[in-house]
Amino acid sequence: MIAVEHLVKRYGDLVAVQDLSFTVEEGRIWGLLGPNAAGKTTTMRILTGFLPASEGKASVGGFDVFEKAETVKRILGYLPENPPLYPDQTVTEYLGFVADLKKVPSGKKKDAVARAVKATGLESVKGRLIKNISRGYKQRVGLAQALVHDPKVLILDEPTIGLDPAQIREIRGLIQSLRGERTIILSTHILAEVTQTCDGVVIINEGRLKASGSLAALTASVEHKDGVALKLRRSADEAAAALVMIPGVEKAVREDDGIRVEWKPGADLREEVTRLVVEKGFGLLEMRPITMNIEDLYLKIVSGGVEQ
Amino acid sequence: MKSVWIIAKKELRAYFTSPIAYVVMTVFLVLTGFFFYSLVWWFNSQSMQAAQNPYYAQQMNINQMVFGPLFNNMSIILLLVLPLLTMRLFAEEKKIGTEELLMTSPVGVGQIILGKFLASLLVVAAMLALTAIPAIFTFLYGNPETAPILNGYLGLFLMAAAFLAVGLFFSSLTENQIVAAVLTFGALLLFWVLNWASGSASGFWKSILNYVSFFQHFDNATQGILDTTDLIYYASFAFFGLFLTHSVIQSRRWR
Numbered sequence: 139m140i141a142v143e144h145l146v147k148r149y150g151d152l153v154a155v156q157d158l159s160f161t162v163e164e165g166r167i168w169g170l171l172g173p174n175a176a177g178k179t180t181t182m183r184i185l186t187g188f189l190p191a192s193e194g195k196a197s198v199g200g201f202d203v204f205e206k207a208e209t210v211k212r213i214l215g216y217l218p219e220n221p222p223l224y225p226d227q228t229v230t231e232y233l234g235f236v237a238d239l240k241k242v243p244s245g246k247k248k249d250a251v252a253r254a255v256k257a258t259g260l261e262s263v264k265g266r267l268i269k270n271i272s273r274g275y276k277q278r279v280g281l282a283q284a285l286v287h288d289p290k291v292l293i294l295d296e297p298t299i300g301l302d303p304a305q306i307r308e309i310r311g312l313i314q315s316l317r318g319e320r321t322i323i324l325s326t327h328i329l330a331e332v333t334q335t336c337d338g339v340v341i342i343n344e345g346r347l348k349a350s351g352s353l354a355a356l357t358a359s360v361e362h363k364d365g366v367a368l369k370l371r372r373s374a375d376e377a378a379a380a381l382v383m384i385p386g387v388e389k390a391v392r393e394d395d396g397i398r399v400e401w402k403p404g405a406d407l408r409e410e411v412t413r414l415v416v417e418k419g420f421g422l423l424e425m426r427p428i429t430m431n432i433e434d435l436y437l438k439i440v441s442g443g444v445e446q
Numbered sequence: 447m448k449s450v451w452i453i454a455k456k457e458l459r460a461y462f463t464s465p466i467a468y469v470v471m472t473v474f475l476v477l478t479g480f481f482f483y484s485l486v487w488w489f490n491s492q493s494m495q496a497a498q499n500p501y502y503a504q505q506m507n508i509n510q511m512v513f514g515p516l517f518n519n520m521s522i523i524l525l526l527v528l529p530l531l532t533m534r535l536f537a538e539e540k541k542i543g544t545e546e547l548l549m550t551s552p553v554g555v556g557q558i559i560l561g562k563f564l565a566s567l568l569v570v571a572a573m574l575a576l577t578a579i580p581a582i583f584t585f586l587y588g589n590p591e592t593a594p595i596l597n598g599y600l601g602l603f604l605m606a607a608a609f610l611a612v613g614l615f616f617s618s619l620t621e622n623q624i625v626a627a628v629l630t631f632g633a634l635l636l637f638w639v640l641n642w643a644s645g646s647a648s649g650f651w652k653s654i655l656n657y658v659s660f661f662q663h664f665d666n667a668t669q670g671i672l673d674t675t676d677l678i679y680y681a682s683f684a685f686f687g688l689f690l691t692h693s694v695i696q697s698r699r700w701r
């Protein structure tokens with residue numbers, strides 16, 4: 139549905155996107171993940187036809203975003219980082235204007251606006267001026283704007299930025315509810331967003347592709363360890379020395395105020411570890427599993443660890 | 447064409463939901479009204495004197511003595527107030543980020559520019575139409591010729607179109623409305639007085655300076671003369687302004 143091939147974007151001497159390629163299949167929610175200034179917004183602006191690419195190709199729904207710009211713009215909904223709102227219009231007025239802009243037939247305009255208002259939960263503020271509604275509602279109006287012409291593809295640039303935790307949850311829920319018939323790309327620098335809403339992820343840094351694929355595949359691709367973190371009342375050093383003697387344990391080191399015990403993925407030595415600690419009387423206070431979490435994975439990838 | 451109207455409608459609504467259109471129209475109408483009143487008053491007192499002198503009475507012409515100077519004054523007020531009508535058209539879209547909405551919609555840059563131009567043109571048309579109300583009284587109490595007055599209005603309208611196109615161009619250059627207005631005003635004033643420099647020039651340059659200046663072309667209109675040269679001048683000026691706006695917006699995306 140969305141294909142990017144060897145995309146390059148230069149602003150003068152600055153290279154914002156360097157040889158970026160990825161594809162997103164129809165009906166999927168894909169995250170574009172990267173630190174600030176990684177080239178996420180530039181990539182999205184090229185996909186939406188707002189900026190032309192310096193080199194390479196991008197297509198949406200099989201149409202080249204440059205050569206068939208108008209067709210692409212019709213099937214695409216876009217929420218820029220700052221929702222593009224006119225403060226002096228009411229919500230309904232604004233959505234009506236956007237529907238006109240996106241060439242929704244005038245007979246269907248009213249329904250289209252009503253549907254977008256309902257989908258984004260804007261009923262209570264639809265008659266109010268946009269400048270008088272809260273940040274969270276403004277973000278929703280931005281989303282409603284992207285949805286009003288019922289696009290097949292949605293491109294959302296940092297859809298939850300600047301919202302409070304409750305609003306972030308609502309917006310994520312909203313994006314989830316759009317799953318299925320639409321292909322969605324959302325950019326973010328927040329990991330939780332990807333793990334909670336996306337099927338797959340494209341990780342970029344400094345304009346370069348670092349990794350892409352489904353979340354499970356990516357996690358599996360990184361060398362990682364299983365293990366437990368222990369918190370003991372007594373003799374931590376002695377305990378560490380004893381733990382490392384358990385067959386299968388690769389490492390047992392002091393860490394912060396506890397001990398980190400690691401073993402090969404797949405092996406489960408929790409029972410053995412507990413038995414040893416209890417038998418020796420180290421005073422077990424806490425035991426929790428450590429797995430390679432998405433955050434470690436992300437940091438590892440961004441710092442250049444993984445190439446696929 | 448429908449897209450042009452969609453943009454124009456939105457801009458018209460923006461003009462009238464904010465104070466801009468009301469302020470610009472009020473200032474223009476108050477000043478025009480004042481000039482009209484003074485000119486009529488002066489014409490009136492001249493008529494009194496002329497009543498004692500049959501030869502002088504024949505020279506009395508309300509078209510030349512009231513409407514000519516009035517159109518001249520109106521053109522200068524337009525020069526002062528029209529930059530305020532165009533300053534926000536593109537500058538604001540850029541500032542609040544709605545440019546991204548417009549540019550990612552299936553609407554061409556040309557249609558967006560024409561829509562905005564059309565909206566400002568309609569405001570000016572309404573403004574000029576309102577000044578016709580006092581002019582009606584001269585028909586009730588006198589017998590001015592209609593054609594020169596209509597020509598004067600047409601000249602004003604075309605000149606306003608050229609002013610608006612220049613304003614749109616400067617609005618597309620910046621995201622600061624004040625900067626857009628000041629640049630527009632400066633450029634218009636420069637074009638207005640360019641023929642002053644023609645005194646020191648000669649031959650080819652003299653004719654170029656005279657041709658490019660607004661002043662020279664509007665002089666005919668105040669006399670009630672409509673010359674095709676002037677029509678072409680205003681139309682090409684407006685076209686050139688819109689063309690430059692288009693180039694600016696397109697080129698910014700390629701940088």
